[in-house]
Amino acid sequence: MSGMFTDPDPGPDTGPDTSPDTGTDKGAEVEPGQEGTAPPRAPGRRRNRTVLLAAALVAVTAVAVVGALGLGGGDETPAAPPREGSTVAVTRATLVERTKVEGALGYGTEIPLPVKATGTVTWLPEAGTTAERGDTLLRVDDRPVVLLYGTLPMYRELGLAAGTPPPGTGSTTPPAPGGAGGKGEAGGEGGTPSGAGTVATPPSATPPAATTTPQPLRGMDVLQFESNLAALGYTGFTVDEKFTSSTERAVKRWQKALGVPETGRVGLGDVVYASGRVRLGPAGVRLGAAAGDNALTYTGTTRKVVVNASAQEASWAVRGTPVTIGLPDGSPVKGEVASVGRQAAAPEGGAGDAPPTVPVTITVPDQRALGRLESGPVTVEYTGRKREDVLTVPVAALVALAEGGHGLETADGRFVAARTGLFADGMVEVSGPALHAGMKVRIPR
Incomplete structure (x- = not known):
């Protein structure tokens, strides 16, 4: 129809207009936005999204804390992730509790030899010399002092004791006045006239001199000496508690071998007794000095270890207890507690508050295991609890x-x-x- 306007390109039907009323005429023309820019967002949308993200993070953290602390409501508590490690x-x-303590290897404490010889020292042995029965320990006035074995010290001279006169050899008594059976009356038989005042004339013959018979010396010291004499090969007597003439003859043979006068008697300073073989220590006197009790010292001949154990912790130290000895080169050696001292003493060079110690002596049955080592520091390991x-x-x-x-x-x-x-x-x-x-x-x- 003529006079009517027709849209040449009608768009698709979008339905009724639901856009909010902005106070602008629908027919008004809208200015297009600039190219390359996003359309503006509503002001409250970004704030809402930030709040949601924060809330989600708090929720996740809370779950993690609950899981880590095991505060879940279920019966089984979830375990935390294991840490690294084997x-x-x-x-x-x-x-077994083992404890190590320090000790010292050696031959033990040196003890003075009871030398009773008097005179000038004319010969001394070297320190470390081993002496056994019959050996000469030293010489005094060029006489040997010989080592014998025993526990009883030499306290008297040994030899035949002085005897008593034989019966019938005592002194004679002159006859009584008046004769042997006279009464001293005049005309008495065998008598003298009364009032003569004379005495009987003593016999002209001189009585024989009284003689004594040596008597055997008795005692345990005699038995000890005779046992040594027989062990040295001088026999011909009975080993008992009597020093007889047979013992005297054996002593003379022994003295001849020693190069001393053959008196048959053993002087107080001729011998020294020890319990066995000894190792001689440094001499306490010099040549030319007077002999005395401190002339020589000695120890045993077997090496041992001494530990100064704390008196408060020495319960392990019981005789027969096995221990392990660590030598300076690190090698172990087996030992055994032999003795424990009964007197506690303050440690040498220790502080005033250091606990007292007791000496514990440890023997080493296998002496060859010690090698050539004679002394030095060692460790002793013992078993406790x-x-x-x-x-x-x-x-x-x-x-x-x-x-x-x-x-x-x-x-x-x-x-x-x-x-x-x-x-x-x-x-x-x-x-x-x-x-x-x-x-x-x-x-x-």
Whole structure:
């Protein structure tokens, strides 16, 4: 129809207009936006998205904290991720406590020899010389002082004792006045006239001189000496408590071999007794000095170890207790406690508050194991407490718990309490209701 306007390109029908009324005429023309710019967003949309993200982060953090603290509501508590570190098994074993103390190897304490000879020292042995029965220890006035074995010291001269006159050889008594049977009356038989005032004339013959018979000397010291004399090969007498003429003859043969006058008697300073072979120490006198009790010192001939053990911790030192001796080169040698001193003393050179010590002597049965070492510092290892068939873990597996005490970390990250007992050789005794043999625990880094 003529006079009507027709839109040449009608768009698709978009339905009724629902846009908000902005106060602008629908027919008004809208200025197009600049090219390359995004249409403006509503002011409140960005704020809403930021709030949602923050809330989500708080929720995730809360879940993580609950899981880590084990505060979930279920019966099973989820374990935290295990920490790094190796795991070991709880084992059942026997723990033995071993302790090392310092000691000194040597021949023991030097003891003075009871030399009773008097005179000038004319010969001395070298220090370290070993002497046995019959050997000369030293010479005094060029006479040998000989070593013999025994425990009874020399306290008197040995020889035949002075005897008593034989019967019938005593002094004679002159006859009584008046004759042998006279009464002294006049005309009496065999008598003299009364009032004569004369006495009987003594016999002209001189009585024989009284003689004595040597008597045997008796005593335990005689038995000790005769035992040594026989051991040296001088026999011909009975070894007993009597020093007889047969003993005297044997003594003379012994004196001849020694190069001394053959008197048959043994002087107080001719011999020195010791319990056995001795090792002579440094001389206490010089040549030309007077002999005395401190002329020589001696020790035993076997090497031993002496430990000055603390008197408070010497319960391990019991006679017969086995120990291990560590030599300076590191090699071990077996030893045994032989004796323990009964008197405690302050340690030499120690501080005033140092505990007193007692000497513990340790013997070494295998002397060859010591080699040529004669003296030096050593270590002595002894066994203390012992715990059999107990649960054990390495000491490094223990952890300190916040509430006190010790615990163990399981392989899945849990912590269980553990009571500790004996520590020995890097292991520790543990116990607790949650522990059992074979259980895996973690050693923390």
